[in-house]
Amino acid sequence: MSKKFDHDIIPAYTPWQETTPGGVVTESGNAHYFKTGDWRAMKPVWKTDQCKQCLLCFPVCPDSSIIVENKKMTGIDYDHCKGCGVCVKACPFGAFDFVPEGE
Amino acid sequence: MAIREKLSGNEAVAVAMRQINPDVVAAFPITPSTEVPQYFSAFVANGQVDTEFVPVESEHSAMSACIGAGTAGARTMTATSANGLALMWEMLYIAASCKMPMVLSVVNRALSGPINIHNDHSDSMGARDSGWIQLYGENNQEAYDNCIMAVKIGEHADVQLPVMNCYDGFITSHAVENIELIEDDKVKAFVGTYQANNFLLNSDEQIAVGPLAITTHYFEHKRQQAESMRNAKAVILDVAKEFEAMTGRSYGLFESYKMEDAERAIIVIGSTAGTSKFVVDALRAKGEKVGLIKLRVFRPFPAEELAEALANVKAVAVLDKCDGFNAKGAPLFTETLSALYLADAKPLTVNYVYGLGGRDVRTDNIEQVYADLAEIVAAGKVDGPYRYLGVVEA
């Protein structure tokens, strides 16, 4: 490979001389740079005031999009959230609204 | 000082593997390759190697485990034959696409059905387009030498491909013959230590191997893989030179035997080359200008070199120990024809499918081919280029 790409993200139709040997990807977790937020039709909206910080929303998210820092829920990663609503249902305290995207 | 020994082909390959001391060997028994993992597992049991031996439950898993081990960063080897190679088929392509060096000793055996344990080349010839380098040996010495060189060829930075070390089942694998072994330390120095560029167990850099690559990437990956195969030719020759410096034994892409002024030639692969050399000597003693080309490297195919070697020959017989079932000639024949078509000189060319399922190839069979070639030269044309040698006709 003669060229270095950001985060090992080889663009589509990269010349064969420059792509990675054997299709190996050497930056682990670089899917982080792929945004799946635009898959969303519905959007969970976190209501801070109703949140009891039970964190039950954290493990149920298929897209690792519940942001927890220092054992506290701090927000939603909308870059990756696909709007499945699992967190909304998992919350025992009604701390999420689930609204159509764009509203 | 080389070690003078007498070993069967399988023993010789197992000894080479002991000297190479790979990290992982994963294998499943199938006649006639079974002895290779058998001998090798004894080396493991007796602490003569550091290898982790994985006695898998199928050849598919053997190749899968080898891929897992190889991508993890291990120097990896295995052996199989016939249906075992067929069961590996899917994984052969994947190993090559991962650009993963590994050595697979293919002890050539007829592919079922009907089931037959004896030698022909239908197993490895079927896998010819799987992206593996293919070396073929004539006898135990070559099986041993090729096994050692294969490590270095596959691991070369310009190649990074898996290599098949093919030799004839029973004829080579089970016959005990004289052999010159290389001292352990010399083999060790020759193959060196394997250091993969990217590997799963590299704690400094986690990697991912074996992606889904859709239309935007797949083609480029295959093109890159094809380039590695192209690069392999020069590397095979370089490794052979280095090997010759160590052992005095010379290897090329093929061996030309008494070809300097030959008017009639046979191209053949494997143990039959030995029997054919005997016939060439006998015919030469009678003043006949006959020669022989023994192909060692089938992948990459040495097209230009072969065409050049045949440039001054009037007629050539291509002997295939497998049928291509394309109704128009077997693999070595069609590839040789392609090579000649793009060259200036075009000798009269005829195909013989021979020796299927272990049908013994006798000196008089080979004499017959040279006699047929004489007729072809006299006639100036080939009638019926797709022939069989040694099959019983009504």
Next chain:
Amino acid sequence: MAYNLKESTTKPERLTGGHRMCAGCGAPVVVRTILRALKEEDHAVIGAATGCLEVSTFLYPYTAWKDSFIHSAFENAGATVSGAEAAYTAMKRTGKIDDTYKFIAFGGDGGTYDIGLQSLSGAMERGHDMVYVCYDNGAYMNTGIQRSSATPKYADTTTSPAGSVVPGKQQFRKDLTTVMVAHGIPYVAQTAPMKNFKDLYEKAEKAIYTPGPAFLNVLAPCPRGWRYETDRLMELCEIAVDTCFWPMFEVVNGEYTLSYKPKNKRPISDWLEAQGRFKHVAKNPEVVAEIQAEIDARWERLLKLCGEEA
């Protein structure tokens, strides 16, 4: 240390967002939890059989895995990861590497119950120090919802369609967990994402840190294949467990222990009615009775094995 959800959130996320699994898929939820059970300082080699999880998490040039990851084919995750584990054993022995690695293979029910069963069986029998995790969504979802041997009886799939004569899949599901118990390996467990994920997390931790081979069978609902709204993931898991369609238990060195016994065992009709794939039979009393009888029989057997009162 006893499981604590809050504490577990301090572990690094080892599966990133940005993968292409369907919205609401159960599989990444299972995977995330299992990876959290890894000690932070330990490396891992993760393998996956071809399937939804694999193609969605490693679509070139993106990998969602923070650990080293290998995919080779559909039917051979067991063998592939056992090869990597063998490499680790050998290279560690010769001093070529010195970090600690754990080995985890993931396969769907297609790659585990069916095409990959031989490879899995071989890997477990040989005793590799690895965990094989089946994320069981009860059909070949990756190729478009074809029946597998894990598909429940009467489920409507694209190769066991509910027709006017044949009402969906005709066989009860294979009990793979018991098949794996029969391998005599040190740790086998069946679990599902439930409540605060204690059961799944703790079983993953035991599986990963029990020396030798371990097998986890984990329910992973598929909204597309089961036909339910994506936000009902956790509810579906709960119904599966409370109807005893998917009991949670573990088998340590051959000893069965029940992990969860519903206070009120719910009728199987709750399970059938919750999913579109059973729509054609969910209200058919004969079918419901037949399924209930089978569920009850399997549950009774399990209770006996676990030394529990019925």
Next chain:
Amino acid sequence: MGNMLEIRWHGRGGQGAKTASLLLAEAAFDTGKFIQGFPEYGPERMGAPITAYNRISDERCPIHSNIYEPDFVVVVDETLIDVVDVTAGLKETGGIIINTSKAPEEVMHKLKGYKGGVYTIDAREISMATLGRYFPNTPMLAAVVKVANIMDEETLITSMEKSFHHKFANKPHVIAPNMEALKKSLTEVKGA
């Protein structure tokens, strides 16, 4: 290929004809020869007739076919004479060595008019007398070396002693009886 000697062995699966051919190859190898030792493989199991071959020469023999015109034939089990064409292709300048208690003239009539040398050796008697068990290999090996004049007796004895020490490293008590069987066989081959 001057000086090439070709030998064909007939035995039954499990009797050690293959092993005997490999032992012969080993002994000849020790004298500096180029050798080939190979069985004709099949799916046969214990008891089925099997064939094995040797080529012994001063230079490497490139031929890798079976042997159709052997110089010598060794029959490890005399009952095979009735079921296998043991003299097929056998050169009349050579000979056939048969494991039997009979004298050569007593078995000759079964050999389809073969005109070359016929030799017999009672490997069972020798084996039982020396080893106490029936292992025909060593006697047959000694017999063919003597009859075919593959090497002188001293060389054979030295080579086999070395080979037995290696082969029976874990049961040294059988070395002496095997050597005795070897020496006894060299003197007890009958025929000319």
